[in-house]
Amino acid sequence: xxAVQTTETTVDADVEQIRRLVHEYSRAIDTFQLTxxxxxxxxxxxxxxxxxxxxxxxxxxQVRAAFAALIDSLTACCHFTTNHLVDVDGxxxxxxxxxxxxxxxxxxxxxxxxxxxxxxxxxxxKGWKFQRRTVTPxxxxxxxxx
Numbered sequence: 001x002x003a004v005q006t007t008e009t010t011v012d013a014d015v016e017q018i019r020r021l022v023h024e025y026s027r028a029i030d031t032f033q034l035t036x037x038x039x040x041x042x043x044x045x046x047x048x049x050x051x052x053x054x055x056x057x058x059x060x061x062q063v064r065a066a067f068a069a070l071i072d073s074l075t076a077c078c079h080f081t082t083n084h085l086v087d088v089d090g091x092x093x094x095x096x097x098x099x100x101x102x103x104x105x106x107x108x109x110x111x112x113x114x115x116x117x118x119x120x121x122x123x124x125x126k127g128w129k130f131q132r133r134t135v136t137p138x139x140x141x142x143x144x145x146x
Contacts (some may be wrong), residue, residue: 014063014088017128018121025130026079032071038064042122042129054111057135076104079137091123092131099140114138 021040028036038060041047046059047066057066068114079101086095097117104110 004106011019012048012098014093014123014128015086017081018086018088018093019084021121021128022081022084022117022119026081026099029067029071030077030079032074032077034064034068037071038069040130041133042124042131045130046103046134047130048133051134052115055122067077073106075108078102078104086121093121093128105129111141112124 009135025040027033028040033113040057041063043060045058045060045063049066051057054066054070057063079099080083081097081099083098084095085097086093094128095117099113099115099117101115102111103113114137116136116138118128118134118136121128122131123129
C-alpha cells in the first residue's frame with residue numbers, strides 16, 4: 001500500500017510542479033522577463049506558434065530570439081490559463097492548457113486570443129521544463145479595438 005501512495009504522491013507532486021511551470025511561463029511573459037520565460041524551456045525545446053503566423057523556434061537560442069522579439073513588440077500582456085490537464089510518464093509528461101491572452105502592441109494595437117497550448121514536458125536537473133509547446137487558436141482573434 002505504501003508503494004502505491006508513494007507513486008501517487010510523486011505523480012501529484014510532478015503535476016503540481018508542471019502546473020507551476022505553466023504559471024511561471026505566463027508571469028514571465030506578462031512581466032517582460034526574457035530570462036524567466038526562456039528558463040521554462042529545455043535547451044533543445046521547440047516553441048511553435050506557426051498557427052498564429054509566427055515561425056517555429058527550435059533550440060534555446062531560437063526560443064530566446066523569438067521571445068525577445070515578442071517582448072519587444074508589446075507594451076502590455078496578460079495570460080489567463082485554465083483547464084490544465086497533465087499526464088506524467090516517468091521523466092516526461094504531456095498536457096493541454098487553455099489560455100485567454102490580451103496584449104497591447106508597441107503601436108497601441110490591442111489583441112485578444114483564445115488558444116490551446118499542447119505541451120510536452122521533460123524532467124531536467126533543474127526541474128520540469130517545456131520540451132515542446134504548440135499554440136493552436138481556439139477561435140478567431142478578436143478584432144482590434146477602434
